[in-house]
Amino acid sequence: MKIAKKIFKYILYFLLIPVTYIIISLILSVITIDRKANDENFNKSIYLSTNGVHLDIVIPKEDIDSLVLSGMKHSETENYLSFGWGDENFYLNTPTWGDLTFSNAFKAMFLKSSTLMHVTRYKQKRTDWIEIKVNEFELQKLNTYLFSTFQSDENGMKILLKNKGYSPTDDFYKSKGSFSCFNTCNSWVNRGFKESGLKSSLWTPFDFGLLNKYK
Template identity: 45%
Template structure:
C-alpha cells in the first residue's frame, strides 16, 4: 500500500512538472511569434507606451488622448500628463502590494481559478526613460482607447466602480474590471490582447511580460 502511494505521488509530481514545462515552452514559442495584423492606411505619428515592473505590464497613454468622459470618470487632475492602465487578479493586486506580501493561496487562486479582476490606474506628471515607445496611428489609437475604456466594469448609470482607499499611493486607484484572470489569460495577455485589438503587431500569446516587450523592441 505504501509503495503504491509513493508511486502515485511520483507520477503526479512528474505529470505536474511536465505540464509546467509544456506551458513554459509554449509560452516562449508563441511569445516570440508575431501576429500579422492588417495594415491600416494611416501614419503612425502618435506614441503610447508599455512598461513593466519586471513581472506585470501596463499600457500608458498621454492624458490628452483620452476622451473627456473617461478623464472625468477617473478624476484625472489637470497636472497629470500620462495615465497608466494595468489589469489583473483582484486578490493579487489588493492583497499583494509587494512580493513580500504574496501568499500561496493568492497565487494558486490567480493561476488556476477564474478570479475576479481590477483595473489599476496610475497618474504620472512626467514621462520616464524606461517606458518603451509604441508608435501608433490615429485609427490604432482609437481602437486601443476603446479597449481600455471597455475593460472597466460600470454600474447601472454607466459609471466606473472605484474600489475606495485601495491605491498604493496618492497617485493610483483601483477599479472593478471586466473579465476573469487565469493562467491562460494573464495581466500580460490582457496587454497583448489590447495591442491585437488595435491592429498592432505583437505576440500570438504572451502570458509573461517578455513577449510583448520583445515585440515592441523589435519594431
C-alpha cells in the same frame, strides 16, 4: 516498491503540467502577429511599462478618449495615465512581491475571480517606458479596448474602490473578465494591441513576450 513508483509517476505528471505550459507559452510568445497598418501617419505615441513581471499601457492624457477619462480621478498636472488589469485579490493583497503568498498566487492563477483596472497617473514621461508610435485609428481602437474593460454601475459610471491605491497617484476600478493562467495581466495588454492592429504575440502570459516586439 510499487508505491514508490506510483508516487514518482504522480510527481512526474504534476511537474509535466507547468513545464508544458511554459514551453507552449514561450512558443506562442515568439510567434508575431504583424501590424495591420502600412505607411500610415504614425504621429501619436503610446508606451509600454513593466515592473519586471507585469505590463501596463501608458497613454498621454490628451490622447485618452473622453469616455475613458469620464469618472476617473486625475488632475491638470498629471499628463500620462497607465492602465493595468489583473486579479482583484492579488492586486489588493499583494502590493509588493514580498507580500506574495502561495494562496494568493494559486487563487489568481486557477480560481475564477473578480478583476480590477489599475490606473496610475504621472506628471511626466519616464525614461524606462518603451515608446510606440501609432496612428489615430490604432489609438482610437486602443481607447475602445480600455473603455470596454471597465465595469460600470447602473448609471454607467466607473466603479472606484476608494482609498485602495498603493499611493496618492493610483487607483483601482472594477473591471470585466476573470484572471487565470490563460488570461493574465500581460495577455490582456497583448490582446489590446492585437485588437488595435498593433504588432503583438499570438498569445503570451509574460511581459517580455510583447516587450521583445518593440525593443
